[in-house]
Amino acid sequence: MATVIGVDLGTSAVKVLLVAQSGETLATASADYPLAQPQPGYSEQNPEDWIRGVKTALQKLHQQPDVDFSQVAGLSFSGQMHGLVLLSAAMRPLRPAILWNDTRTTAEVEQIKQKMGDDFIAITRNRALEGFTLPKLLWVQKHEPENFAAAKVFLLPKDYVRYRMTGQLGLDYSDAAGTVMLDESTRQWSTTILQTFGIPASMCPPLVEATACVGTLIADFAAAVGLPQTVKVFAGGADNACGAVGAGVLNADQLMVSIGTSGVVSTFEPDPTTTYHGQLHYFDHVVPGQHYSMGVTLAAGHSLNWFKHTFAADEDFTSLVASAATSKPGANGLLFTPYLVGERTPYADAKIRGSFIGIDSRQTRADFVRAVLEGITFSFRDLLGLYQASGRQFASAITIGGGAQSPLWLQIQADILNLKIVSLATNQGPGLGAAMIAAVGLGWFADFKACAANFVQVAATYEPDPTAVRNYDQYYQLYHQVYGATASLTAGLLAAEE
Structure with a gap:
């Protein structure tokens, strides 16, 4: 029986789901990781903790009775949004990831408002807020110029995990929109925003659809968790977008x-x-x-x-x-x-x-x-x-x-x-949505509505x-x-x- 895995990379833990083509969730597992708050308003994580957590959760899943990893055809992701992971030329994190709930960037938000005003909303369809990725980049640019200068590329949390699993760089559109650097009219990185704030275009990763197959597992990762190296890995998306799909x-x-x-x-x-x-x-x-x-x-x-x-x-x-x-x-x-x-x-x-x-x-x-x-x-x-x-x-x-x-x-x-x-x-929610991305990406279903008809089942309703x-x-x-x-x-x- 063919199966897919949904990886839900949350703020405090990662959860993995094994889901059959019928839509039945066969098994789940999870692993926690720490959150650092070194100063008031700061919220950071070590990206290597995500890698350890994902490996641990998949190993726990593999060890459960009646779980057959040889039948896994695809895998995809749901990830916490907006977090900034800066990678060096050696493709390793330069500093801890700055998370979505970090609020140190009030001055940078004001900087964006003063420089671009309503033009920023016209480009991104969003106003600048402390939680988004662009203000975090500007904070590093101002307070840690050595890290900004050394950065080859930025990623969001799930995209760093996917890179470590496949060796392929990319950022899906749902998370790219949450950076507030995406031009919604062209679906490309906004040259206006990048040039206004001195962000090299080369620092922005390639853009991909959530359902795009970005590769297969690298040998070391596959061996560590017991998955076939042939498992197709799909880009995945932002946790709230995945949660919406997972809820139908x-x-x-x-x-x-x-x-x-x-x-x-x-x-x-x-x-x-x-x-x-x-x-x-x-x-x-x-x-x-x-x-x-x-x-x-x-x-x-x-x-x-x-x-x-x-x-x-x-x-x-x-x-x-x-x-x-x-x-x-x-x-x-x-x-x-x-x-x-x-x-x-x-x-x-x-x-x-x-x-x-x-x-x-x-x-x-x-x-x-x-x-x-x-x-x-x-x-x-x-x-x-x-x-x-x-x-x-x-x-x-x-x-x-x-x-x-x-x-x-x-x-x-x-x-x-x-x-x-x-x-x-x-x-x-998001984990099921990630599994659905893999199922649609594999061609099991024509679209997400057809997939939801199999994967999403109502339990109860409550009337006012x-x-x-x-x-x-x-x-x-x-x-x-x-x-x-x-x-x-x-x-x-x-x-x-x-």
């Missing part, structure tokens, strides 16, 4: 809600002329020639992780989230804003910080748990509101990630967003409760005021710490 979000009336470390609301964009004037991200898709858009809240699952590790370290996530059922919509008058590491959409504010508003002595821990779940979901309603303001309407939202594990949280999402929420039988919808409408109006009321206060607190 391939139509304009579908919305994807993804709750990982960050939170994402995204949708398929059928009209290539669409622009949100930088309010929402507009990126090339892993579906060849297509686009998707998304809004991001930086600390979705991260907010719940923080709460658990700070106040319930010995309790598992399932029971912690379930405890919120003893509270009620509105958490007995308690609001939480999930701005623990700043925010991206709709505020693009690296200095905002989270808040609990309305604390009084009658509330219990369950109220605080529910307020965190509701606050994360209110932030998604902010993103949904941007789409609705542009005239978009949706029939349903498909939820993947941590928020898809809890029936309670799924119902909260239905009530706050006032949408039918769909959960899937296989909650693998009209009473809860009305209650949450009132709380959301209050939630929406918290950013404006606290932005200057939290910025002042950060300044006081310096």
Whole structure:
């Protein structure tokens, strides 16, 4: 039975999936790696940790009962977006990778705005933000000129892993768009942006479609993990694009809600002329020639992780989230804003910080748990509101990630967003999307819609409760005021710490 492997290179771990041609996930494995935060606002990883992690995860997969690597025909990737990997002439990393959630680049973002203004949005369909790759390059250019001068090429995380597996350089369009150096009108690196900021065109890798076969495994890597050297390797794509495909979000009336470390609301964009004037991200898709858009809240699952590790370290996530059922919509008058590491959409504010508003002595821990779940979901309603303001309407939202594990949280999402929420039988999201890229690349299916018909299965649906919808409408109006009321206060607190 022919199979494919999806490699999902995340921020804290890599997960690998073995998927049959029928769409059945046969086995999974994972491996963790560390995250370094050497200074406030910094977020870095050693690229060699990704290589070790991928090898370990594949070895674990190989060792599982009934896993037959001799039947693996193809392999592809989903990767954390925007991270900067600078390679020397010897094709080795010059410094630790600067990740998507690193916020050191506020000055560089301002530099981009001052030099290019609205022209930048016209070229890239996006505004410059701290998380994107271009500001990271400019930071290295300014603060580590020796590394910038020594750099032969830059890659994103999954593309470095793929290079080490195949010996072939390349960057797919979905991740290239997230560098904010891609000219969306020509689908080429923007000569205007490169020349404006003194970035050599030779530093930019070749562009490829996500479904392009970039080669086969090099002998050493294949031997280390037990895969045939003949396995075809496909370029893969950005984790959010892969997550959308893995959730079957391939139509304009579908919305994807993804709750990982960050939170994402995204949708398929059928009209290539669409622009949100930088309010929402507009990126090339892993579906060849297509686009998707998304809004991001930086600390979705991260907010719940923080709460658990700070106040319930010995309790598992399932029971912690379930405890919120003893509270009620509105958490007995308690609001939480999930701005623990700043925010991206709709505020693009690296200095905002989270808040609990309305604390009084009658509330219990369950109220605080529910307020965190509701606050994360209110932030998604902010993103949904941007789409609705542009005239978009949706029939349903498909939820993947941590928020898809809890029936309670799924119902909260239905009530706050006032949408039918769909959960899937296989909650693998980006990893499944990576496997689907390999399946389409191999020619097993004519396109991603045909592949999704086999690979993506609905588990349950959650309809909005009209009473809860009305209650949450009132709380959301209050939630929406918290950013404006606290932005200057939290910025002042950060300044006081310096």
